[in-house]
Amino acid sequence: MKFLLHVAVVIALGLVxxxxxxxxxxxxxxxxxxxxxxxxxxxGFLAGLLGxxxxxxxxxxxxxxxxxxxxxxGFAELxxxxxxxxxxxxxxxxxxxxxxxxxxxxxSSLRRIVFPSRRR
Amino acid sequence: xxxxxALFFTILTIGACWFLDHARLSSVPLGFxxxxxxxxxxxxxxxxxxxxxxxxxxxxxxKAPVQVHYGARGVPHIFAENTDDLYRAQGYITARDRLWQxxxxxxxxxxxxxxxxxxxxxxxxxxxxRRHGMVKAAEDNLKVLEADPEMKAALDAYTAGVNAxxxxxxFAEYPLEYKLIDYAPEPWTNLKSVLLLKYMAxxxxxxxxxxxxxxxxxxxxxxxxxRLFAHLTDSIRPIIPPDMTLDxxxxxxxxxxxxxxxxxxxxxxxxxxxxxxGSNNWVVAGSKTASGYPMLCNDPHLGLRLxxxxxxVQLTTPEHSVYGVSLPGSPMVIIGFNRDIAWxxxxxxxxxxxxxxxxxxxxxxxxYRHDDQWLPVETRLETIHxxxxxxxxxxxxxxxxxxxxxxxGYRDRDSAGPANVAMHWEGMQPDFSMRTFFALNRAKNYNDxxxxxxxxxxxxxxxxxxxxxxxxxxTQQGKFPAKWRNQGxxxxxxxxxxxxxxxxxxxxxxxxAKNPERGYLFSANQAPVGPEYPYETSGRYDDTxxxxxxxxxxxMQDITPQDLQALQNDNFxxxxxxxxxxxxxxxxxxxxxxxGKAAYDSLRAWNLQNEPALFGPAxxxxxxxxxxxxxxxxxxxxxxxxSSMPDRYYTLHWLADTVELSYADDITTPATETSRxxxxxxxxxxxQALREFADAEAVPANWQNLNDVxxxxxxxxxxxxxxxxxTGGNHGIVNANFNGHGPSWRMxxxxxxxxxxxxxxxGGQSGNPGSPLYANMVAPWAEGEYFxxxxxxxATDREGVKFxxxxxxxxx
Numbered sequence: 063m064k065f066l067l068h069v070a071v072v073i074a075l076g077l078v079x080x081x082x083x084x085x086x087x088x089x090x091x092x093x094x095x096x097x098x099x100x101x102x103x104x105x106g107f108l109a110g111l112l113g114x115x116x117x118x119x120x121x122x123x124x125x126x127x128x129x130x131x132x133x134x135x136g137f138a139e140l141x142x143x144x145x146x147x148x149x150x151x152x153x154x155x156x157x158x159x160x161x162x163x164x165x166x167x168x169x170s171s172l173r174r175i176v177f178p179s180r181r182r
Numbered sequence: 183x184x185x186x187x188a189l190f191f192t193i194l195t196i197g198a199c200w201f202l203d204h205a206r207l208s209s210v211p212l213g214f215x216x217x218x219x220x221x222x223x224x225x226x227x228x229x230x231x232x233x234x235x236x237x238x239x240x241x242x243x244x245k246a247p248v249q250v251h252y253g254a255r256g257v258p259h260i261f262a263e264n265t266d267d268l269y270r271a272q273g274y275i276t277a278r279d280r281l282w283q284x285x286x287x288x289x290x291x292x293x294x295x296x297x298x299x300x301x302x303x304x305x306x307x308x309x310x311x312r313r314h315g316m317v318k319a320a321e322d323n324l325k326v327l328e329a330d331p332e333m334k335a336a337l338d339a340y341t342a343g344v345n346a347x348x349x350x351x352x353f354a355e356y357p358l359e360y361k362l363i364d365y366a367p368e369p370w371t372n373l374k375s376v377l378l379l380k381y382m383a384x385x386x387x388x389x390x391x392x393x394x395x396x397x398x399x400x401x402x403x404x405x406x407x408x409r410l411f412a413h414l415t416d417s418i419r420p421i422i423p424p425d426m427t428l429d430x431x432x433x434x435x436x437x438x439x440x441x442x443x444x445x446x447x448x449x450x451x452x453x454x455x456x457x458x459x460g461s462n463n464w465v466v467a468g469s470k471t472a473s474g475y476p477m478l479c480n481d482p483h484l485g486l487r488l489x490x491x492x493x494x495v496q497l498t499t500p501e502h503s504v505y506g507v508s509l510p511g512s513p514m515v516i517i518g519f520n521r522d523i524a525w526x527x528x529x530x531x532x533x534x535x536x537x538x539x540x541x542x543x544x545x546x547x548x549x550y551r552h553d554d555q556w557l558p559v560e561t562r563l564e565t566i567h568x569x570x571x572x573x574x575x576x577x578x579x580x581x582x583x584x585x586x587x588x589x590x591g592y593r594d595r596d597s598a599g600p601a602n603v604a605m606h607w608e609g610m611q612p613d614f615s616m617r618t619f620f621a622l623n624r625a626k627n628y629n630d631x632x633x634x635x636x637x638x639x640x641x642x643x644x645x646x647x648x649x650x651x652x653x654x655x656x657t658q659q660g661k662f663p664a665k666w667r668n669q670g671x672x673x674x675x676x677x678x679x680x681x682x683x684x685x686x687x688x689x690x691x692x693x694x695a696k697n698p699e700r701g702y703l704f705s706a707n708q709a710p711v712g713p714e715y716p717y718e719t720s721g722r723y724d725d726t727x728x729x730x731x732x733x734x735x736x737x738m739q740d741i742t743p744q745d746l747q748a749l750q751n752d753n754f755x756x757x758x759x760x761x762x763x764x765x766x767x768x769x770x771x772x773x774x775x776x777x778g779k780a781a782y783d784s785l786r787a788w789n790l791q792n793e794p795a796l797f798g799p800a801x802x803x804x805x806x807x808x809x810x811x812x813x814x815x816x817x818x819x820x821x822x823x824x825s826s827m828p829d830r831y832y833t834l835h836w837l838a839d840t841v842e843l844s845y846a847d848d849i850t851t852p853a854t855e856t857s858r859x860x861x862x863x864x865x866x867x868x869x870q871a872l873r874e875f876a877d878a879e880a881v882p883a884n885w886q887n888l889n890d891v892x893x894x895x896x897x898x899x900x901x902x903x904x905x906x907x908x909t910g911g912n913h914g915i916v917n918a919n920f921n922g923h924g925p926s927w928r929m930x931x932x933x934x935x936x937x938x939x940x941x942x943x944x945g946g947q948s949g950n951p952g953s954p955l956y957a958n959m960v961a962p963w964a965e966g967e968y969f970x971x972x973x974x975x976x977a978t979d980r981e982g983v984k985f986x987x988x989x990x991x992x993x994x
Contacts, residue, residue, distance in 0.1 A: 089199055122225050134228075150218070154219075161215060
């Protein structure tokens with residue numbers, strides 16, 4: 063339950079920070095959420111990963127859906143990866159998720175310094 | 183430990199962010215975070231079926247509101263209160279649809295591709311453009327243009343409009359190529375607009391055969407050279423009807439007509455523009471049309487690229503309204519019509535680029551010989567910034583001829599020929615060509631047309647014209663040097679003053695014709711005039727298409743716009759019609775292989791149409807290309823490259839003739855081969871080549887697959903390109919599709935009480951591969967279909983209008 067709340071906070075922060083910051087705002091979203099919520103490195107990472115993966119995947123999917131554009135099919139061919147257009151939606155989520163996960167790791171590890179006694 | 187792990191993870195996170203922001207692996211972008219972010223990355227370049235132009239926008243500097251209507255294809259119809267507002271809005275809207283292309287073309291024109299890509303070929307391309315003096319030419323021309331207040335105002339307004347678009351762009355709104363290649367748009371300048379026009383000038387007048395001719399002259403000798411490479415033959419149908427050709431010249435030229443270069447050239451030539459850059463245009467008088475109104479047609483043959491070279495637009499002020507295609511990066515309409523007149527262009531193909539051997543005083547290269555003096559060399563340093571590599575500085579030396587393009591150490595081979603060769607190209611001279619388009623946009627009659635053309639310089643074009651008043655006309659206009667016979671056909675001696683150009687043919691003496699009795703005029707890159715014309719008109723001409731067009735227009739009566747559309751899409755192989763029976767008659771069928779026999783039968787049964795699904799044209803084109811090469815390769819093999827062969831068209835005529843062409847013999851073998859041997863052996867060889875093609879490519883060796891009409895993205899992005907488009911044609915055929923080259927815009931205009939016009943181009947109005955308007959016209963274009971061009975009579979006319987927009991002056 064607490065983990066799901068954490069994921070929700072990551073998503074909310076991701077939504078808000080996207081208004082002000084370039085794509086790397088997701089690292090801050092994962093980081094701030096973890097700093098506030100957990101000193102558990104694994105949870106910090108996973109919540110960042112899952113939150114931004116969901117956010118980016120859904121937003122990309124909605125963009126495809128709203129426009130009906132097939133641009134992602136062509137764009138997938140340009141990247142040095144064996145991906146379909148749909149695969150690119152998930153891959154995008156994974157890229158954003160991993161960066162947010164790293165942010166979460168940083169956040170949780172910082173939390174351990176700020177609150178050394180309360181590990182979790 | 184806690185501190186260590188926090189530091190480690192934080193650095194790791196920042197490192198990952200940095201890497202995924204900008205990293206590249208050679209030319210492969212790895213900035214996945216930046217480009218895949220759904221809020222800002224390429225996902226934001228996806229566009230829906232209905233364009234979301236805002237209904238109201240503000241544009242700084244406008245004096246009055248501008249109305250813009252859009253039809254289903256996204257063509258903007260711009261209604262402005264004054265000229266300044268018009269070109270400001272044109273710049274703004276064109277940039278919205280084509281910004282990346284506009285900039286990329288300028289990077290290419292000015293030798294800056296190395297700033298964008300790692301590809302080692304980029305530096306070669308960039309050096310070539312710099313050594314051709316492209317930037318200097320544009321700088322010089324801009325000074326002259328900006329001294330003309332009207333041209334300066336038009337350029338300033340267009341530039342301000344483009345920059346207004348750029349300034350309000352966020353990263354999310356960048357065209358996707360910026361995101362992918364990872365760079366940002368720069369401010370637009372007037373210089374860039376002029377660079378674009380200079381690039382077009384190079385594309386259309388940057389071919390020269392001086393090196394090849396010099397070597398061919400050595401390979402064949404004077405007598406044979408003049409016979410084999412003559413361009414004025416009995417078969418030409420010149421642009422100007424013979425009875426309308428000027429026959430006396432106002433300039434007398436004293437030249438060294440006996441000059442023959444006694445050296446061979448061995449430079450590795452810089453890649454030249456596609457020699458098939460040409461075009462068709464024609465006009466028919468009301469006497470030949472069903473409606474009784476004159477009609478004008480134009481299809482410029484250029485490299486087929488995406489985004490397309492043309493951008494359709496209607497431009498209106500209270501004083502004028504013009505519809506047609508513009509070049510993204512330049513104000514005004516380049517090919518089009520208004521209520522009173524229509525005009526179109528084809529390339530003149532005249533030779534305005536000559537080459538001079540330069541003798542330096544010493545290895546310091548600070549002075550060169552001319553008229554028995556040592557004249558000082560001017561040097562210009564060209565700094566080429568390279569992405570991820572050290573800056574490259576090239577020194578380009580200028581003589582009175584122009585830049586020394588080829589020098590010892592640059593594209594030379596070890597040989598005794600001259601190492602230093604300077605270019606004299608008319609395109610480097612400032613001109614007022616932009617004023618011609620400004621005036622044509624506003625022209626009302628024949629006199630306005632002639633006045634507009636009088637400003638025109640380079641690249642020389644055949645301007646075809648029709649008016650509502652019923653006039654038809656054609657003029658080959660450009661600043662053409664008055665040359666003595668054979669001047670500039672070979673490399674000339676840079677030290678001799680009598681080898682310089684001695685003047686220009688006056689405007690009034692350029693080839694022109696008006697209202698001929700036959701009721702039609704046409705040009706298709708053929709020779710402009712017959713031998714009676716008093717000036718040298720050397721160039722690279724295509725005599726085949728013009729013969730077909732001439733025959734068709736002569737035969738047609740009660741012409742409708744649909745008839746002329748069909749003629750623009752005509753796939754009839756005129757050359758084959760003339761030579762194929764003679765060539766086939768000489769084939770020794772008994773000696774053919776099984777595959778050769780099948781090819782022979784296919785050619786016998788062929789309807790002479792270069793249609794995509796047929797095998798006949800595939801056999802024919804492969805065969806005759808091999809025949810031409812094998813006729814001449816042994817002779818030109820006696821000299822260094824670059825070399826040139828006589829035209830295919832003439833080669834085939836000679837081979838099909840009953841008089842034996844002695845060059846059919848391969849001089850490298852002891853036996854004496856005849857044209858019969860050559861044609862038979864090469865038919866087998868062609869059949870074999872097509873079998874191998876079909877096996878290797880796993881597709882049928884039909885004309886569609888062999889001709890491979892491709893429309894390639896400007897940065898060669900394969901998913902955003904088209905290959906093997908299902909369409910017919912070839913070079914030398916009216917529907918001039920050949921590989922990545924062909925009719926880049928087809929226009930048919932009837933000038934009745936209201937203009938009725940049709941058009942299509944292989945692309946779409948949007949430069950964004952994520953837009954439904956990116957390539958929406960490719961399929962209709964390939965099918966030979968047209969769109970009705972809605973010439974809106976006023977801002978309240980709603981014919982075909984799907985969306986309207988108001989651009990407002992920004993409140994102070």
